[in-house]
Amino acid sequence: NAGVTQTPKFQVLKTGQSMTLQCAQDMNHEYMSWYRQDPGMGLRLIHYSVGAGITDQGEVPNGYNVSRSTTEDFPLRLLSAAPSQTSVYFCASRPPGGGDGYTFGSGTRLTVV
Amino acid sequence: GEDVEQSLFLSVREGDSSVINCTYTDSSSTYLYWYKQEPGAGLQLLTYIFSNMDMKQDQRLTVLLNKKDKHLSLRIADTQTGDSAIYFCADPISGGYNKLIFGAGTRLAVHP
Numbered sequence: 635n636a637g638v639t640q641t642p643k644f645q646v647l648k649t650g651q652s653m654t655l656q657c658a659q660d661m662n663h664e665y666m667s668w669y670r671q672d673p674g675m676g677l678r679l680i681h682y683s684v685g686a687g688i689t690d691q692g693e694v695p696n697g698y699n700v701s702r703s704t705t706e707d708f709p710l711r712l713l714s715a716a717p718s719q720t721s722v723y724f725c726a727s728r729p730p731g732g733g734d735g736y737t738f739g740s741g742t743r744l745t746v747v
Numbered sequence: 748g749e750d751v752e753q754s755l756f757l758s759v760r761e762g763d764s765s766v767i768n769c770t771y772t773d774s775s776s777t778y779l780y781w782y783k784q785e786p787g788a789g790l791q792l793l794t795y796i797f798s799n800m801d802m803k804q805d806q807r808l809t810v811l812l813n814k815k816d817k818h819l820s821l822r823i824a825d826t827q828t829g830d831s832a833i834y835f836c837a838d839p840i841s842g843g844y845n846k847l848i849f850g851a852g853t854r855l856a857v858h859p
Contacts, residue, residue, distance in 0.1 A: 638789075665845060674755070676835060676849035677790070684845060692846060724789055732778040732839060736847070738789035 636660050640725050640739035647715040647746045655710040655742050657725030665728045666708040667692070667736065668700065670721040677724065683708055715746045749773045749840045753850035759857055765823040767853045769836030774798075774817060780837040781810065781821050784852070790835060794821075823855075831857045 641656045659666065667682040669692075679692030681700040689700050697719060699711040708727075712719060722743050726736035751771045759765045771779065777798050782790040796803045796810045796819070803810045809822040823830055833852040840846050 667845070667847075669849075674851050676751070676851040677847075678849075679846055682845050690845075726790075733795065735778075735780050735782075735792035735795060736790075738782075738791070740787075740789045 638725055638727055638737050638739035640723075640742050642742060643740070644743050645745070647712070647744065649715060649717060649746060651712075651715050653712050653715065655712075655723055655725075655744070657708045657710065657739060658706050659708075659725075659727040659737070660706065661727060661729070661737065662705060663727035663729050663737070664705065665730070666702070667726045668698070668708070668710045669724045669726065670694065670719075671724060671741070672721050680710065680723075712744075715744075717746045720744060720746045749838070749848050751836055751838050751848050751850040753834075753836055753853045755851060755853060757853055757855050759826050759855070761826060761828060761857055761859050763826055765826045765830070765855055765857075767821045767823075767834050767836075767855065769819040769821075769850055771817050771819065771836070771838040771848075773838050773840045773848070774814065776839045778839065779812065779819050780839075780847070781808075781819075782835040782837060782849075784833045784835065786832075793834070826855075826857050828857050828859075831855055 668680040669677040683702040725739045728736045781793040807824045836850040
């Protein structure tokens with residue numbers, strides 16, 4: 635039972651490069667989210683999805699795209715990386731209802747130079 | 748806008764109780780959550796409380812909710828070195844569960 639799997643664990647990008655952070659879950663959860671974690675700021679929601687084919691913006695969506703073609707996968711795309719996107723990125727998923735909360739992946743540490 | 752606030756650091760002696768406090772602004776939430784993050788790891792759901800409860804106890808953990816003051820606390824009894832981590836309070840805004848607002852996290856250090 636893998637839970638939420640994120641790849642890669644670490645990545646260094648040059649300013650202007652693009653890349654995709656991968657997220658996959660094997661729990662058949664409908665709801666998935668992407669957060670970024672910055673020191674002293676907690677986690678901030680980037681994008682979320684309530685099911686395949688449905689996505690919406692969170693607090694800090696600029697510079698990021700998402701798509702949800704399957705229940706399992708929820709990739710996050712950085713269109714043109716900027717130093718301000720240096721952060722730790724977490725993907726999370728949850729079942730319907732609120733009592734189980736979100737299951738988080740182990741994160742991707744991204745550095746943009 | 749919606750906000751969740753926590754103190755950033757707490758240091759306790761092993762065996763003592765730890766109390767981590769949180770204030771929130773969105774009072775429409777059905778649940779409020781506590782997550783734990785160990786070094787280099789993702790967040791793990793520690794516990795949650797229904798908004799119609801004042802207190803929830805789960806082994807060494809006690810959650811207190813004061814809805815009038817919008818104050819949430821997490822008490823860890825008999826704190827151990829394995830409890831050293833960052834603890835996040837989270838509030839689902841707008842009454843749903845898709846948008847969690849997290850506090851900045853309280854770093855708990857447990858010393859002998």
